[in-house]
Each structure stands twice: as structure tokens, then as C-alpha cells.
Amino acid sequence: MxxxxxxxxxxxxxxxxxxxxxxxxxxxxxxxxxxxxxxxxxxxxxxxxxxxxxxxxxxxxxxxxxxxxxxxxxxxxxxxxxxxxxxxxxxxxxxxxxxxxxxxxxxxxxxxxxxDPAPKHPLPQDAAARLTGHLHRLIRHRAGLTDGSDLATRQRMRLPEVEALTELGHPACWFPVPGMYGGFKIVLRGGELIVDSWIRVVGGSERTDRVTADGVLLQEGGRL
Known part of the structure; x- marks a missing residue:
């Protein structure tokens, strides 16, 4: 199991x-x-x-x-x-x-x-790098502030790396962002990421977005 x-x-x-x-x-x-x-x-x-x-x-x-x-x-x-x-x-x-x-x-x-890394869910290195880059864009977008900055960048956070997920038996992680009162649950599923995020103090903020090697597919449709 x-x-x-x-x-x-x-x-x-x-x-x-x-x-x-x-x-x-x-x-x-x-x-x-x-x-x-x-x-x-x-x-x-x-x-x-x-x-x-x-x-x-x-x-x-x-x-x-x-x-x-x-x-x-x-x-x-x-x-x-x-x-x-x-x-x-x-x-x-x-x-x-x-x-x-x-x-x-x-x-x-x-x-x-x-x-020596032994990934349980191997990905081509270029695909992992593209997923990581798009994931980081999504995180900064969701952690955005009204002045145009975002909490992750402001706090110089080390953002999750997809290669690390490939090592896990269950390739998922929780990434809390201080000041966001919430964060991101990131799951590697096949060659894409399913990203649930929410802000506890904002009702109805829960959402699920998909990250592929080609970009971010937003819950409401369209791309980021």
C-alpha cells in the first residue's frame, strides 16, 4: 500500500x-x-x-x-x-x-x-524543471499582495522543487506560507501537478489548479 x-x-x-x-x-x-x-x-x-x-x-x-x-x-x-x-x-x-x-x-x-537519487516517480529533468518553474509562478500569483508583490518573494522563501516530490512514495507536499494563513498542497500525478490552495481567513478561497509542462491551467479556465 x-x-x-x-x-x-x-x-x-x-x-x-x-x-x-x-x-x-x-x-x-x-x-x-x-x-x-x-x-x-x-x-x-x-x-x-x-x-x-x-x-x-x-x-x-x-x-x-x-x-x-x-x-x-x-x-x-x-x-x-x-x-x-x-x-x-x-x-x-x-x-x-x-x-x-x-x-x-x-x-x-x-x-x-x-x-544517489532513486526517484519513485521519475520525470525527465527538463520536464521537472518546467513544472517547477510554472509551479513557482502559480505560488507567487496566489500569494500576491495588493501592491503587486507577493508573500513568497517578500519573505525570500525556498519554493518547492518537483524533483524532490519524485523521491516520495506518495508524491505530495504541503507548503505553508507565513502571512497567507494557508498554503498549497501539491501532488505530482503522472506528468502534471494538482495544486490545492486556500487562505483560511478568506471564505471561498479554496481552489484547485493544474500545472503541466506547458503552463498553469487555472480552475476558472484559461492559463496563467
């Missing part, structure tokens, strides 16, 4: 988007992964599993705990535990490196097979 659990994509990158205590815990996670303190990493992830794919708040490298594990050349058991929390093998750093690329460059060959 396919696991129907919906993963959470935590796209927060700004310290100002979090309460102080959560920002401190995110710092604790990033520091521990950088220093190879895996006991602390797992203590934080036990409380906040959705942070497994996050990087340092307002950092520049884009390293998640799995990237740090690859850099350190951790035992396979440690990497496997991060994967069990939902660490995505396909995520790239700011320099475009996946965890497997870092491990191979640093000579940690014992991690290569474990970190």
Missing part, C-alpha cells in the same frame, strides 16, 4: 519569519550539522522533522543536514537516518551540488550508492 502521508516543505529562510525560539532551534540544527554533532541534529529533528531539508537561516551555501553529512563522510547509518526523516537526495546547494556530488568529490565513496 502506498504511504499517503503528505510531507511538509518548509521554505522559510528569513529569521524575521520565525518566532525567536524557532529561529534559535534552526540555528542549533545548522550549527550541529556543520560541526558533525549528529546527536544534536537528531534531537532537533525529533521535534521538527520538516526541517530536515532546510538550510541555515539567511545563509549563503544552501547546505541542508544531508549535504553536511556528505561533506563529513558520516557512517552510512547516519545518512540513512537522515533519509528516514525525509532528507531529499535531489536538493542542490547554492553551487548546484547534490549530496552525492559532495560525497564523491570528497572521496566518501561509501556514501555514493546511498545518496
Amino acid at each position: 502506498v504511504d499517503e502521508q503528505v510531507a511538509e516543505w518548509d521554505g522559510v529562510t528569513l529569521r524575521s519569519s520565525l518566532k525567536d525560539r524557532y529561529a534559535a532551534e534552526r540555528d542549533r540544527l545548522a550549527d550541529a550539522a556543520r560541526d558533525g554533532n549528529w546527536r544534536t541534529v537528531f534531537e532537533v529533528l525529533d521535534e521538527h522533522a520538516a526541517w530536515v531539508n532546510t538550510a541555515r537561516l539567511e545563509g549563503s551555501s544552501g547546505y541542508t543536514p544531508l549535504h553536511q553529512a556528505a561533506w563529513h563522510g558520516v557512517p552510512a547509518e547516519t545518512a540513512d537516518r537522515l533519509l528516514a526523516y525525509g532528507a531529499a537526495r535531489t536538493l542542490r546547494t547554492s553551487d548546484g551540488d547534490r549530496a552525492v556530488d559532495i560525497a564523491e568529490r570528497r572521496g566518501h565513496r561509501h556514501l555514493a550508492g546511498l545518496l
Whole structure:
């Protein structure tokens, strides 16, 4: 039976988007992964599993705990535990490196097979890139503000990436947007995305849009 659990994509990158205590815990996670303190990493992830794919708040490298594990050349058991929390093998750093690329460059060959992406719902790379680009346009449209900006861009959020969905048994994620009082449920179905979104404080805001490799098909008809 396919696991129907919906993963959470935590796209927060700004310290100002979090309460102080959560920002401190995110710092604790990033520091521990950088220093190879895996006991602390797992203590934080036990409380906040959705942070497994996050990087340092307002950092520049884009390293998640799995990237740090690859850099350190951790035992396979440690990497496997991060994967069990939902660490995505396909995520790239700011320099475009996946965890497997870092491990191979640093000579940690014992991690290569474990970190090599093995999508359960494979897509051609160009199709995944097009879906991701159109999805991001839809998110910015739905999170739009009256001044012409949007909450996702204003908060410099890391938006969901379709390649990461291909790794999941049930290829779906929930993407909350701070300040929107709601967010997006994104499901990969075949070669397209079904995107449900809503704003809890606005009655009747619930809608379903489709994203294909060719663009966004809006619920009310037409394209975005």
C-alpha cells in the first residue's frame, strides 16, 4: 500500500519569519550539522522533522543536514537516518551540488550508492524543471499582495522543487506560507501537478489548479 502521508516543505529562510525560539532551534540544527554533532541534529529533528531539508537561516551555501553529512563522510547509518526523516537526495546547494556530488568529490565513496537519487516517480529533468518553474509562478500569483508583490518573494522563501516530490512514495507536499494563513498542497500525478490552495481567513478561497509542462491551467479556465 502506498504511504499517503503528505510531507511538509518548509521554505522559510528569513529569521524575521520565525518566532525567536524557532529561529534559535534552526540555528542549533545548522550549527550541529556543520560541526558533525549528529546527536544534536537528531534531537532537533525529533521535534521538527520538516526541517530536515532546510538550510541555515539567511545563509549563503544552501547546505541542508544531508549535504553536511556528505561533506563529513558520516557512517552510512547516519545518512540513512537522515533519509528516514525525509532528507531529499535531489536538493542542490547554492553551487548546484547534490549530496552525492559532495560525497564523491570528497572521496566518501561509501556514501555514493546511498545518496544517489532513486526517484519513485521519475520525470525527465527538463520536464521537472518546467513544472517547477510554472509551479513557482502559480505560488507567487496566489500569494500576491495588493501592491503587486507577493508573500513568497517578500519573505525570500525556498519554493518547492518537483524533483524532490519524485523521491516520495506518495508524491505530495504541503507548503505553508507565513502571512497567507494557508498554503498549497501539491501532488505530482503522472506528468502534471494538482495544486490545492486556500487562505483560511478568506471564505471561498479554496481552489484547485493544474500545472503541466506547458503552463498553469487555472480552475476558472484559461492559463496563467
